[in-house]
Amino acid sequence: MSVAASFSLAAARQLDAADPLTAFRERFVIDDPDLIYLDGNSLGRLPRATVARLDEVIQREWGQRLVRSWGEGWFEAAGRIGDKIARLVGAAEGEVILADSTSVNLYKLTLAALAARPDRQTILTDDLNFPSDLYILQSAAALTGRRVRVIPAADGIHGPAEAICAAINDDTALVSLSHTVFKSGYVYDMATITAAAHRAGALALWDLSHSAGSVLVDLHGAAADLAVGCTYKYLNGGPGAPAFLYVRGDLQGALDNPISGWIGQRDPFDFALDYAPAAGRQRFLSGTPPILSLAAVEPGVELLLEAGMAEVRARSVRLSEYLLALYDERLASLGFRLNSPRDPARRGSHISLGHEEGLRINLALIRDVNVLPDFRRPDNIRLGIAPLYTTFSELYEAVERLRRVVVERLYERHDAADLRVT
Template sequence: MTAETFDDVTLFQRAVQLDAEDPLARYRELFIGTETELSYLDGNSLGRPLKRTVDDVSRFIQESWGGRLIRGWDEEWLDMPQVIGDQLGRAVLGAAAGQSIIADSTTVVLYKMIRAALAAVADPARTEIVADTDNFPTDRYLVEGIAREEGLTLRWIDADPAAGVTADQVRAATGPATAVVVLSHVAYRSGFLADLPAITSAVHDAGGLVVWDLCHSAGSVELQLDAWDVDFAAGCTYKYLNGGPGSPAFAYVNRRHLPALRQPVWGWMGRKEAFEMAPGYEPAPGIRGFLSGTPAIFGMVAMRGTLDLLEEAGMSAVREKSRKLTGYAIELYDAWLAPHGVKLATPRNPELRGSHITLDHPGFRGVTAALWEQDVIPDFRAPQGIRIGLSPLSTGFVELRRGVAAIRAQLQA
């Protein structure tokens, strides 16, 4: 038996053992497609749908929409953004009721957050927005646009693409001129997990407010937004929350900011008496004032199932499986991919990474296209990265091994 064959057998046995010992393994069969040989390594971009979602959406169409028609708004739908927002806060965000709501897209929610944060600062001496150079493009484009709109200065933190923004970098970049800091909890490229409590504290020490993008952490990483005194946060629901393509985003606003909250997109749904249809805008009290237009009901119906599972399983168990999945992915990388010149662009310390790892190789654009044809689905990120996104509730260890073996086979071809 060659050393390589020994590695193959050992790593397969380890995957089987990890699946057998996984306390969350029973949840995997609840997702559509997990019974097939497809290896889905892109749960950090679009989560698998739950099997119950078929029934949930069908029932909604036939009974709620089809049966109740317009009455559905008064009977349930108008309250859904807050009801599901509260469940999200309770199950995932570490947020007490009345601070989270489902609304808009992530881009629109982040725009509202940043503008609301700037208005809350209300200090003419604070003229700077701080962001990092490797944040997700939407975040960077938004701060550039808002800085131009408001005549503010952008201060950039030069982030390491293979790591992320540190608390020391934030302390060095903030000061008397800082108004708002905009950062991602988990770096979309490298998977680096920022020290959210320490960074939030550093921003507050400088007299600023912080807006967190939680797109790559909500549903895969433990969060305690209230305990960490986070000001504002936003995130999408189609990754680890399985709301489906284009499902609406969520907003979190710390209750201490809510009484004076002034968000910039005034729409009828955020008005105190939405159906009064009267002239003049008076915002609804509390987090509901963060709404603008008509809520996206379908996406909320779809995400209910995952929120139920996350509340049942507990985020501590979900996070523990995330650590094990990414750890096993790095074991496979070390044994199979590093010898082919592949570079690991994600921290090895499990406490410093979210639920995906990134691997770099100049041939990965073509490799990704070939893998997709074989029902092995990672995510390519320019210029040369493959992201292996591991959704703890729906991803298995044997599935992960099968996918990384296919990457190796492509490099050997």
Template sequence: MSSRTTREDAQAFDAADPLAPFRDRYLPQTPDVVAYLDGNSLGRPLASIAEVWTDFVHQQWAGRLIRGWSEGWMELPGAVGDELAAAALGSAAGQTVIADSTTVNFYKAMRAAINLRPGRRKVIIDRDNFPTNRYVVESLVKDLGLETIWLTGSDAGGISVKDVEAVLDEDAAVVTMSHVAYHSGYLADAGAITAAAHAAGALVVWDLCHAVGGVPIRLDEWQVDFAVGCTYKFVGAGPGAPAFSYVNSRHHEHLDQPIWGWLGRKDSFEMEQGYVPAQGIASMISGTPSILGILAVREGARVIAEAGIDAIRAKIVDLGEMVIALTDEWLTPQGFGLASPRDAGRRGGHVSITRPDARELCARLTGVGVLPDFRTPDAIRIGLSPLPISFTEVWDAMGVIRDLSR
């Protein structure tokens, strides 16, 4: 995009936007919100979620009561997992379930991957990975007597395949990182990194939190071993919505995750002594599923499927190009830096800009109705959730950032 993008240009982009009708699927913002730029952290609510929840409470919960568990509720983690996989993960059925939080699923996936590589001692992770992932790895390394290999990004705020290859050896058990980096928005080459890990005999666990619903993902094609992610960002299933867990079918026969719960057991309702894991991906489930949360995930997956992940990605790229052009024109002269890759092929669904007073500025922006996201020490993340947002809304928000920063 030109560095001289006008508001008229933004309006023209909206007029030509094939995804524009999807904005009406979301509940309206309150009048005090000028622009919502945090959909990469908490997505806006779909109107259909409120409708589905209301119907469920009146017809299913009140109408069927306890009978609902044997009339379809218990199958929802796998059924909706398959729907999300088809819409956004590039995965065949039977490899994804909706359950627990990202942290819990990440712990399960990491321990299961480590169990599949006995005798190997090294866990490879980058220092800029999301905190919960770093903390889980530190815990596992401490408890199991392993070694952490820490990577520092050398590729525009992210980890390249060369960074990973430099530390791989016959002692590497698991490589784990985020497909889209939470701080910079760097989009890793998941296929190439997975292939490099496999060439060294290691397994890979991908965190897809900032990627799912925002960039094309091809888990089966890339031969990914394990993946986890949340559903309250681009999927828009609501605060605290259950996460997902993916395990490639080639690992199902020997899958051994550490949190043995009653719903991960074969024949759960037999209440037998001793744990015998369920077959396949069902063994990744531990406790009772959050039915309301899973129903919200279903609505998000349906909208992604209808819009098409390639069309979603195309709009994210165009929005990001406009933000970077306006940053260059308006914000760089005011002391801002760009902390995200300029190359759209290496950038996910948000653009991070930096300035020393970012924390204070972000609070002031929130006070005037522009809602971005602050990340320490000096970054403001501009989240570009393409289904509910317009080019004009983003252009107006950038203008507010410019004016408030003078």
């Protein structure tokens, strides 16, 4: 790393001054400049434009226009915002729509995929997948008499890509994986695994929750069949904002939504007694969407489109490599382990550090030195890099504070049992 030789706050500030995306930080609400927020991979910051947008939705659209707003934009919002997300993940217009939560969308698409492969018994996944995804796959399998085969990751860091490809066979109905895994940040090669699934006649379903807005995703380039993802991490859509789902255009007519609600009906206002699915992505909707949370998604997505995903990804890599260089020089000797891949091509936008005292170190970071990462058991301090607002100076300062917590043993004041949701 060329930057490694010049570690100083002044040098970090020079990197910030020279970086083409630094100005995007100003587009977010940042009230405490001392707080180093490294949890944008769990909940992204509030874009300034979102405050104005929500004020409009609450005061004018709900307060004044009332139910008329359904005909003045609310009904189309899930698809309109979906089309913007599509441009971030390599999908086409009409293939992405906002709906429900990631778990509910995963459930719907998994059951749809299983129904499309009635003679195959197996869902393949790995043990790095987000547990909620595993629960949903287990549910879907139990309900339909299938089984879930979980391929283990040998080192707990790198996805078992080869073992998965080797396990795909003519009994495989579906391969379902997190594209970027939540603990280590490992990123799968979507094209290779999807191609292996297709060769065996299986479908591939990708969870993009930790990828959208942070790594380059090319759903069409990879010929991906199905995807789901969350909007409140790198898309900065707000707490629990509706998730998105993707169904490749040519598959939409062949798949059925198992939760057939009125918003997915061909003509919702016909109130026909028998369900007939809408054309296209609309059929994968179920109930009325939560408009306030839905509307909050759009400004954050627009910021990423304005910056450009290639630029966003390039900045994520610059920041991550800088943090890794700092880790090598200043943290590795203090008992930390790198729980993320070295190769930036296989790494998302967060870096997990393990430490024997990781849990208490994490508490000290939050309580004593105003650094906010998160912690994932058993020993992952996740340092999330949100490309639009995390800066080189923040990363420099975060490592300084992390060193201080360990060198001055600040963590000893804390009780591991105190870990709360962060």
